[in-house]
Amino acid sequence: MMTEKYAxxxxxxxxxxxxxxxxxxxxxxxxxxxxxxxxxxRPQQIMVFRMLKKxxxxxxxxxxxQETMENIxxxxxxxxxxxxxxxxxxxxxxxxxEELPAGMVKRILKTxxxxxxxxxxxxxxxxxxxxxxIMTAEFIDFRRNMTVSQAIxxxxxxxxxxxxxxxxxxxxxxxILQGSIRIEKLLFSEGDTxxxxxxxxxxxxxGTHDDEESVADTISKYDLPALPVVDAEGRLVGIVTVDDAIxxxxxxxxxxxxMMAAMTPTDKPYLKxxxxxxxxxxxxxxxxxxxxxxxxxxIISGFESALSAFPVLIAxxxxxxxxxxxxxxxxxxxxxxxLALDEIRPADVFCVVIKESGVAILCGAALAVCNLxxxxxxxxxxFHMNVGTVAAVVISLTLFTTVLVSKLVGGALPILAKVTGxxxxxxxxxxxxxxxxxxSLLLYFGFAQAILIK
Amino acid sequence: MMTEKYAxxxxxxxxxxxxxxxxxxxxxxxxxxxxxxxxxxRPQQIMVFRMLKKxxxxxxxxxxxQETMENIxxxxxxxxxxxxxxxxxxxxxxxxxEELPAGMVKRILKTxxxxxxxxxxxxxxxxxxxxxxIMTAEFIDFRRNMTVSQAIxxxxxxxxxxxxxxxxxxxxxxxILQGSIRIEKLLFSEGDTxxxxxxxxxxxxxGTHDDEESVADTISKYDLPALPVVDAEGRLVGIVTVDDAIxxxxxxxxxxxxMMAAMTPTDKPYLKxxxxxxxxxxxxxxxxxxxxxxxxxxIISGFESALSAFPVLIAxxxxxxxxxxxxxxxxxxxxxxxLALDEIRPADVFCVVIKESGVAILCGAALAVCNLxxxxxxxxxxFHMNVGTVAAVVISLTLFTTVLVSKLVGGALPILAKVTGxxxxxxxxxxxxxxxxxxSLLLYFGFAQAILIK
Numbered sequence: 001m002m003t004e005k006y007a008x009x010x011x012x013x014x015x016x017x018x019x020x021x022x023x024x025x026x027x028x029x030x031x032x033x034x035x036x037x038x039x040x041x042r043p044q045q046i047m048v049f050r051m052l053k054k055x056x057x058x059x060x061x062x063x064x065x066q067e068t069m070e071n072i073x074x075x076x077x078x079x080x081x082x083x084x085x086x087x088x089x090x091x092x093x094x095x096x097x098e099e100l101p102a103g104m105v106k107r108i109l110k111t112x113x114x115x116x117x118x119x120x121x122x123x124x125x126x127x128x129x130x131x132x133x134i135m136t137a138e139f140i141d142f143r144r145n146m147t148v149s150q151a152i153x154x155x156x157x158x159x160x161x162x163x164x165x166x167x168x169x170x171x172x173x174x175x176i177l178q179g180s181i182r183i184e185k186l187l188f189s190e191g192d193t194x195x196x197x198x199x200x201x202x203x204x205x206x207g208t209h210d211d212e213e214s215v216a217d218t219i220s221k222y223d224l225p226a227l228p229v230v231d232a233e234g235r236l237v238g239i240v241t242v243d244d245a246i247x248x249x250x251x252x253x254x255x256x257x258x259m260m261a262a263m264t265p266t267d268k269p270y271l272k273x274x275x276x277x278x279x280x281x282x283x284x285x286x287x288x289x290x291x292x293x294x295x296x297x298x299i300i301s302g303f304e305s306a307l308s309a310f311p312v313l314i315a316x317x318x319x320x321x322x323x324x325x326x327x328x329x330x331x332x333x334x335x336x337x338x339l340a341l342d343e344i345r346p347a348d349v350f351c352v353v354i355k356e357s358g359v360a361i362l363c364g365a366a367l368a369v370c371n372l373x374x375x376x377x378x379x380x381x382x383f384h385m386n387v388g389t390v391a392a393v394v395i396s397l398t399l400f401t402t403v404l405v406s407k408l409v410g411g412a413l414p415i416l417a418k419v420t421g422x423x424x425x426x427x428x429x430x431x432x433x434x435x436x437x438x439x440s441l442l443l444y445f446g447f448a449q450a451i452l453i454k
Numbered sequence: 455m456m457t458e459k460y461a462x463x464x465x466x467x468x469x470x471x472x473x474x475x476x477x478x479x480x481x482x483x484x485x486x487x488x489x490x491x492x493x494x495x496r497p498q499q500i501m502v503f504r505m506l507k508k509x510x511x512x513x514x515x516x517x518x519x520q521e522t523m524e525n526i527x528x529x530x531x532x533x534x535x536x537x538x539x540x541x542x543x544x545x546x547x548x549x550x551x552e553e554l555p556a557g558m559v560k561r562i563l564k565t566x567x568x569x570x571x572x573x574x575x576x577x578x579x580x581x582x583x584x585x586x587x588i589m590t591a592e593f594i595d596f597r598r599n600m601t602v603s604q605a606i607x608x609x610x611x612x613x614x615x616x617x618x619x620x621x622x623x624x625x626x627x628x629x630i631l632q633g634s635i636r637i638e639k640l641l642f643s644e645g646d647t648x649x650x651x652x653x654x655x656x657x658x659x660x661g662t663h664d665d666e667e668s669v670a671d672t673i674s675k676y677d678l679p680a681l682p683v684v685d686a687e688g689r690l691v692g693i694v695t696v697d698d699a700i701x702x703x704x705x706x707x708x709x710x711x712x713m714m715a716a717m718t719p720t721d722k723p724y725l726k727x728x729x730x731x732x733x734x735x736x737x738x739x740x741x742x743x744x745x746x747x748x749x750x751x752x753i754i755s756g757f758e759s760a761l762s763a764f765p766v767l768i769a770x771x772x773x774x775x776x777x778x779x780x781x782x783x784x785x786x787x788x789x790x791x792x793l794a795l796d797e798i799r800p801a802d803v804f805c806v807v808i809k810e811s812g813v814a815i816l817c818g819a820a821l822a823v824c825n826l827x828x829x830x831x832x833x834x835x836x837f838h839m840n841v842g843t844v845a846a847v848v849i850s851l852t853l854f855t856t857v858l859v860s861k862l863v864g865g866a867l868p869i870l871a872k873v874t875g876x877x878x879x880x881x882x883x884x885x886x887x888x889x890x891x892x893x894s895l896l897l898y899f900g901f902a903q904a905i906l907i908k
Contacts, residue, residue: 261787275812333715
């Protein structure tokens with residue numbers, strides 16, 4: 001749908017019908033305008049960008065890809081650049097600066113006003129992943145003795161430069177946060193009501209050093225348009241808006257999934273990450289897991305004589321290890337996710353163990369019975385593998401106990417990780433599998449020696 | 455922090471200081487009030503609920519747990535029940551009805567007004583997971599010939615019953631959606647401006663049968679407070695607000711993780727799901743994967759003679775299969791996530807294959823070299839496993855090719871799934887592992903026969 005529109009606009013540009021092009025861009029939202037920019041050649045990008053009205057150009061600029069941003073920054077004058085940066089919300093400016101090459105950052109910080117530079121530098125100093133690092137300084141600020149009419153007039157006057165007008169914050173003369181008020185509350189109240197009489201004093205807020213994920217969870221839990229962020233003295237220094245919270249949630253989920261699959265999390269999109277940096281994120285875990293699987297190899301070597309007496313047992317090693325890994329992986333991911341969504345707390349560890357035991361007994365029994373039938377009816381009758389009845393029982397018994405152990409380990413380890421301050425997501429399938437592989441082999445050979453070989 | 459507050463409020467209740475309790479609850483937001491309710495005994499819940507002001511009681515009711523809702527519904531009169539339901543937003547009412555026992559649903563639908571019943575029934579009829587199933591009917595509705603002052607007056611008059619006042623929609627006499635307007639635009643415009651002159655006509659909207667996940671993605675992409683939903687004729691029938699979008703995003707992520715770990719997704723929290731229903735979600739996949747691992751067993755059986763000639767090869771089977779599974783799992787999860795975030799499109803399949811090949815060659819080479827060194831320096835020198843040089847080369851060669859194949863299969867299968875309409879998340883570690891297990895064994899024994907045994 002938009003593709004046709006962009007083609008039409010490109011034609012206007014090529015036919016030099018600039019005023020018609022500007023008229024069309026005026027009706028588009030900034031995201032679509034930015035998408036149109038990505039379709040243009042580099043010189044065209046500069047030309048069109050220069051035609052834009054000032055307020056529009058900053059809005060669109062914030063939505064551009066890094067390449068296009070760099071192209072524009074390289075081509076505009078210091079004055080033009082300063083004007084763009086001054087118009088950006090400080091969180092967008094900071095996000096941009098974190099990605100740009102050092103030379104450009106230097107030039108930008110040199111061209112902007114000293115106040116802006118101070119604010120940007122303060123925001124850049126918050127640790128990555130903290131509330132401070134994702135907040136913005138542009139919020140609506142009220143005083144408690146304002147009336148509703150004054151507050152609305154204040155929004156009309158200053159709101160255009162704020163990241164959101166849906167909620168304003170009441171601070172005292174020391175900038176200590178006193179309360180919040182939503183715009184609908186202002187609209188539904190009489191004009192002469194004092195803000196102190198209607199402001200919400202049961203508000204939630206975050207500290208600048210709080211984890212960005214807990215900020216996002218709070219915004220989601222309380223359905224807030226924005227969450228205020230205060231410094232150690234309780235002074236309001238910024239807000240995090242709901243759209244930034246969504247980005248944090250998606251990033252956190254990506255990170256969790258990457259960790260679950262034994263990768264070091266990256267914050268770049270898949271196709272924008274180079275082969276080398278992807279390699280660096282993946283190889284340490286593969287090496288670690290390869291080395292730990294040495295134990296599994298040692299266990300097998302230790303039982304070589306048992307295996308040469310009953311070579312048919314070898315054929316079931318992959319099935320036992322695989323089922324153990326899958327069973328443990330199911331439990332660990334269910335618990336990791338429950339912890340992430342705050343549905344499970346460390347104190348629930350006994351509920352988790354009891355539940356996983358129940359599920360494991362059912363799963364283990366079902367799998368053991370099916371496996372016994374499969375060996376008798378398929379492996380022996382169709383494939384003539386000649387697995388003896390006692391050997392089949394050993395295999396099914398191992399299967400049952402492996403599932404039991406896997407599900408308990410899978411359910412308990414993420415909680416243990418949480419308690420010890422590790423990220424539970426590390427305790428997912430690859431890690432669990434390595435433990436379960438060793439356990440299942442020990443059980444297998446233990447049962448084999450006790451029952452088969454004696 | 456809130457725990458102390460709730461204890462204090464509980465004391466007020468026990469000392470029968472009801473008006474003070476109500477005063478305190480009045481200053482709390484509905485989420486905290488609902489949390490307080492969960493701390494109360496059942497008869498206390500009813501008592502406190504009856505004391506609440508009508509508008510407050512509906513707001514709190516929507517936030518209660520299902521058990522508490524059921525307790526209250528059982529205890530109130532038909533009139534009281536009808537009043538609560540009429541005050542609820544229709545999406546909250548529908549969510550609640552979907553969870554309640556059939557008898558209660560019947561009673562509720564009997565007590566509400568016929569119009570409300572019709573609306574609820576219409577909303578209940580939208581397929582699960584569709585935009586219609588998560589939207590709400592309470593939105594701000596403007597006409598194009600309204601002035602800004604009229605629009606603001608309209609919000610003041612009707613906004614209190616709307617799910618959001620941050621954006622309003624302009625429809626014509628046939629209720630066809632014409633444009634949208636944010637409240638800040640109204641505040642920043644002159645009172646006599648016509649809405650038709652300032653409304654946003656480059657709006658995005660969803661159809662009632664669109665997937666709820668694409669609705670959430672659109673809200674996130676365009677940073678919207680709400681997304682309008684239209685029927686097949688383009689008539690505006692509801693909106694989905696950003697807080698509902700966050701819930702959809704979290705649910706979708708949970709589902710993806712569950713599928714990646716070979717579980718059928720569930721929409722209930724971990725601790726609220728019974729042992730039996732958890733078993734039912736997990737066992738089909740474990741059975742399926744167990745049966746498919748029969749192939750792996752068959753491959754091993756087929757090479758029994760090679761293994762008895764070189765029994766040392768057996769000890770490396772778990773390491774080879776494990777590393778293959780982990781390598782493939784990394785690639786598949788990276789691609790699954792890229793697809794979910796729309797960072798990778800099916801057309802990018804060649805970029806993915808090229809990138810994964812590059813990463814695989816680097817990872818495979820690094821692992822192969824480390825493995826060779828490990829066998830020579832640790833396994834042979836320390837553990838005296840006596841792995842011959844040629845056998846060590848066979849193992850490392852298998853490792854390299856297994857990593858290559860795993861990463862290609864892991865990268866390509868999720869895209870193939872997407873193209874054929876399957877959920878890419880199914881193609882995660884457990885599924886990939888099963889394929890890679892078989893491939894790695896075939897490669898292993900192939901190389902062993904070609905190089906070692908000849």
